Amino acid sequence: MNIRARRLQKLVGLFVFAIVLFNYPVLTIFNRAIFVAGIPLLFCYLFAAWFLIVVLLLIVIERRSLLHMPRNIEKSEN
Amino acid sequence: MLPNWFIFIISLLYLGLLFAIAYYADMRADQGRSIINNPYIYAFSLAVYCTAWTFYGSVGRAASTGLGFLPVYIGPTIIAPLWLLVLRKIVRICKQQHITSIADFISSRYGKSPFLGGIVAIIAVVGIIPYISLQLKAISNSYGILTSFLGSADPSGQSLNSFFGDTAFYIAILLAAFAILFGTRHLDASERHEGLVAAIAFESIIKLLAFLFVGIFVTYFLYDGFGDIFTQARRLPEFARFLTISRDSGVDWDQWVWITLLSLLAVMFLPRQFHVSVVENVNEKHIQKAIWLFPLYLFLINVFVLPIAVAGLLHFPGNTVDADTFVLALPLAEGHQWIALFVFIGGLSAATSMVIVATIALSIMVSNNLVMPILLRVRALQISRSKDLTRPLLMIRRGSIIVLVLWAYVYFHVVAEYYTLVSIGLISFTAAAQFAPAIIGGIFWRGGTRNGALAGLIAGSLVWAFTLPMPFAAQAGLLPGSIVTEGLFGISLLRPYSFLGLEGLDPISNSVFWSLLFNTGLYVVVSFASRASILEHSQAVMFIESPWYTAREGRYQFWRGTSSIEVLQSLLTRFIGEENTKKAFYEYARIHETDWQQQQQVDQEFISYAEQLLTGAIGAASARAMISSVVKEEPISVEEMMGILNETQQAISQKKTLEKKSRELEQATTELKQANARLLELDRLKDDFVATVTHELRTPLTSVRAFAEILFDNPDLNTDQKNNFLNIIIKESERLTRLINQVLDLQKVESKTMEWELTDIDFSEIVVESFEACSQLANEKNVTCETAFPARIPRIPGDRDRLMQVMLNLISNSIKFAKDDSGKVSVKIAVKKNHLRVDVVDNGIGIGKKDQQIVFEKFRQINTPDVGKPAGSGLGLTIAQRIIEYHQGSLWVKSTPNKGSTFSFTLPFERQKENALPT
Incomplete structure (x- = not known):
């Protein structure tokens, strides 16, 4: 399959994923008066999820340029 | 301060x-x-x-x-993730059609309607x-x-x-x-x-x-x-x-969801966002x-x-x-x-x-x-x-x-x-969201018509005006406050914040819901109920199929019109200036390789080109009006247009198929090229093999013949010398035999004609016997040998003689390369989940990283300057690897130069079926 079409499909997947992350009812899981290192849980969750989406978008969009980074391939042992 | x-x-x-x-x-x-x-x-x-x-x-x-x-x-x-799908399409359409604003976009899509453009602008x-x-x-x-x-x-x-x-x-x-x-x-x-x-x-x-x-x-x-x-x-x-998010904190789930929806529309359809993201876009990449x-x-x-x-x-x-x-x-x-x-x-x-x-x-x-x-x-x-x-x-x-x-x-x-x-701000967002149905429908749904868009936009914006700005005006004292509390004309269904009796939503959610519902609903229903004009049809095709048109193909004809170059030139000059007009005409002539100054009559394509130039300056609707005022045009009949549409449709689908075919062809070509490269490489390897074998055979043969000639020519040599020479001849012939046997072995393994005798074997026996067989060699080099086995080793299916051959090869190699005086060779057997793992470890000169791959290749022996070319044919490891592969295991080496090498291989407890073997 064509690389571009695959990327488009991944982006549509991320769109759906973002809708799920930032919406009722998933948000209700984190909608509690609990603190993480002194910071309200919901605040932490929203910004963490936001950052996750940005990173995933970055990976999907810039995948080709990221792939050019050197990598070590080790022979895996049986 | x-x-x-x-x-x-x-x-x-x-x-x-x-x-x-x-x-x-x-x-x-x-x-x-x-x-x-x-x-x-x-x-x-x-x-x-x-x-x-x-x-x-x-x-x-x-x-x-x-x-x-x-x-x-x-x-x-x-x-944002959908921009490649939506925004890129809008950008492409705007570039093809010289569209400069949302109003122009909507008006242009729905038959270049001036009325629609005006409504959007208002x-x-x-x-x-x-x-x-x-x-x-x-x-x-x-x-x-x-x-x-x-x-x-x-x-x-x-x-x-x-x-x-x-x-x-x-x-x-x-x-x-x-x-x-x-x-x-x-x-x-x-x-x-x-x-x-x-x-x-x-x-x-x-x-x-x-x-x-x-x-x-x-x-x-x-x-x-x-x-x-x-x-x-x-x-x-x-x-x-x-x-948390709760009704007490001032934002509840309804509001959360509606404002999210509202802003994801606003970020694309607010006029300023449309301007920077579409009109000012330099490159769609x-x-x-x-x-x-x-x-x-x-x-x-x-x-x-x-x-x-x-x-x-x-x-x-x-x-x-x-x-x-x-x-x-x-x-x-x-x-x-x-x-x-x-x-x-x-x-x-x-x-x-x-x-x-x-x-x-x-x-x-x-x-x-x-x-x-x-x-x-x-x-x-x-x-x-x-x-x-x-x-x-x-x-x-x-x-x-x-x-x-x-x-x-x-x-x-x-x-x-x-x-x-x-x-x-949210009031303005809600207004901008009214453009969404007409635009999104316009670029993906061919059935949307001018009347549908018009009905949707007017209804949506009226609901918006009634549910948001109006109560604001009432609160500011510009209108009687009773409108908000009791409803318009005292009708409680017309209370702006509880429109049609919908209670419980905050003002923004209430307005977003009702205005978008009326907008989208009327857009769809009226579109189904009304017929599109020819111009609407053609624009719909151009918008929806935009990825398949280049700017030039885009100007195809639904009109048959002719005009003279002077008329068009003077019209354009009036609106965009003389210099710009000339520049644009030269550009057209350059692309089409014609000389526009020589022509008197111009065709529909040129007229469309002129219309798009005008669109950039005065908008799609006005441009259409101006062009039709100077060009004698006869619109083609609906049947003809449908014919053209069908043809275009076929052309597009053929283009798509063609593109797919050419991609497949390209892929097949690369595969063929790779296969060809592999074949060439194999051919080269075969040539090398023949050359090397010949060379390796000739060396012992030459010395056998040389010593035989000496013996023949000098019958009076003394017994010691005679014995010495005969000894050499015997050794060299043995080497020759061994080499030929190995070549035959290799050929049999590779051509899969080797006969295997599979029995259940105890691998530790093989190890012990191999050590015994090599004890002479080990003593000569003063190398100590060790073994380490678990108490119980499961029996494995295998060809005893062949596996013995592998062990002999690995152990004798290790002894050969172990340190001269303090040499040590050990063999460890470990029982894993579904296989045996055997390690042959030495403390010799080791193998450089580069050479670790090539030791398994035929006739490849590693030449180290201080050790020189080692004895042996250079086929042993290749054959060992083939034998292990036949037993469905794998053989590899890990080594650090000057520290020693470890040759390891695995042998599974159970054989997979033959046809499941990787080839």
Whole structure:
């Protein structure tokens, strides 16, 4: 399959994923008066999820340029 | 305290800097060395989304609703992944059709309808003016705070305020001047405004830096980080609202969902967003980077909003300071005037960038979709007579900029002063969202018609006007308040905040739901009920199939018209000027390789080209009207058009198939090429093999023959010498035999004709026997041998003799290469889950990383300078590897030079079926 079409499909997947992350009812899981290192849980969750989406978008969009980074391939042992 | 005049001068200097940047960027563009042709600048220019509302209003909204400020930024983050699908398509269509505004886009899609364009322009102006005035309000508020915070300014605070009113006015005028200078440079609005974009991107950087700066200042200098702020906030009475989303905290789930939806539409269809993301787009590839950069920008500018809001509430208890101004008030209260000044500049950049882009975008709509169609209709004779229309056109656009800015200024004094930043912003968002059904339907659904779009837009905007601006006007005292409480004409179903009896939603959600429902519903229903005209059909095809047309193919014909070149030339000259017309005609001739000056009659393609040139200057609807006034056109019949459409459809599907086929072909070609390369390599290997075998056979043969000749020629040699020579001959023949056996073995393994005798064997026996067989060799080199086995080793299926051959080969190799005096060779057997693992370890010279791959190749022996060529044929390891592979295991080596090598292999307990073998 064509690389571009695959990327488009991944982006549509991320769109759906973002809708799920930032919406009722998933948000209700984190909608509690609990603190993480002194910071309200919901605040932490929203910004963490936001950052996750940005990173995933970055990976999907810039995948080709990221792939050019050197990598070590080790022979895996049986 | 910073003096009043000082702040004013600083603001002027900042605006002066903007003028300079824009001037420089325009200069570079004229030289053909664009500075905005860059995805980062594009992403930053999209951040015009963040206005004074973001800069000041978010903190205010966070103070009153906790996390309720976030959906406005989460919406754009959610839609960003779809930009490659939606935004890129819109950009492509606009470039093909020379479309310069939302109004033109919608009007053009639905048959270049002037009426539709006019309606969109009116909705945009009415919806966006309050938003512009909101920016002026923010400038004036921030200015007021900075000069007179906590009453610490001079005693003449009252006179200051009246003077300040004038200051906001001056800034508004300066912004209008900027918009005129850099937004109306060209007649053709489809030419980009590079100076404008550069200045906007710069402003986006400044406002981000300023907000991060004050955020870090408040969070890490006034307090000890996020945790500290929230810990101290526990003593606030309103603390609970920062923790969760609930009805008590001022934002509930309905509102969360509706505002998210609203803002994900607004980020694409607000006129200013459409302008920077579509009209000013230099290269559609830039959209890709913006997909992650823009959400990142939004993330960064929002991280510190809640901490600042909480810090503001802690600092100024009891509502003494408006929460919308916390970003300024906090540094000022701590005596950091310079930080406050930087924040003020950041807020100024947020406000001014919005005002500039919004007025330019609106002015293009006003001139092309409101004023031009009216002028062409009402005073058609005068317009067609006047020789040069370029100047009046520019004047209309410039005049509309001034009118829009002044209108916003007046609005700010009359209405906007009563409301918070965010509430006005959301009203404008809801207005912009009304364009979504017509646009999204327009680019994906061929069935959408002009009447459908018209019905949807009018219904949606009427519901919007009734449910949002009207109650606001009632609250401001412009209309009787009973409309809000009892409903229009006292009908309780017509209460704006509980429209049609829907209770329980807040005003914004209520309005978004009803207006989009009526809008989309009528758009779909009326589209089904009405018939599209020929022009609508053709435009629908061009919009929906845009990816398959190049600009040239796009101009295909639904009209048969002819015209003379002079008529078209004079028409274009009147609207876009003589020089531009000539340039465009030469460009057309260059692409089509014709000489337009030689032609008298021009064809439909040329007429379409001229129409698109006009579209950039005066809008699609007016351009169509002007062209049809000078060209004798006969529209083709519906049957003919359907025929053409079908043909095009077939051509497109053939094109798609062709592209798919050619991709497959390309793939097959690469596969063939790879196969061919593999074959060539195998052929080369075979040649090498034959050459090497011959060479290896000749060496012992030569010495056998040499010594035999010596014996033959010298019958009188003494017995010792004779025996010695005969000994050599025997050894060399043995070597010859061994070599030939190995070559035969290898050939058998590789051609799969080897006969295997599989039995259940105990591998430890093989190891012990191999060591015994090699004991002579080990003693000669003084090498110690060790073995380490677990107590019980499962029996494995295998060919005993062949596996023995492998072990002998590995052990004798290890002994050969082990250290001379303190040599050590050990064999370990480990029982794994489904296989045996055997390691043969030595402490010899080791094998370099490079050579570890090639030791298994045929006749490859590693030549080390100090050791020289080792004894042996160079086939042993290859054969060993083949034997292990036959047993469905694998053989590999790990080694460190000068430390030793470990040859390891695995043998599975159970054989897979033959046909499941990897080949």
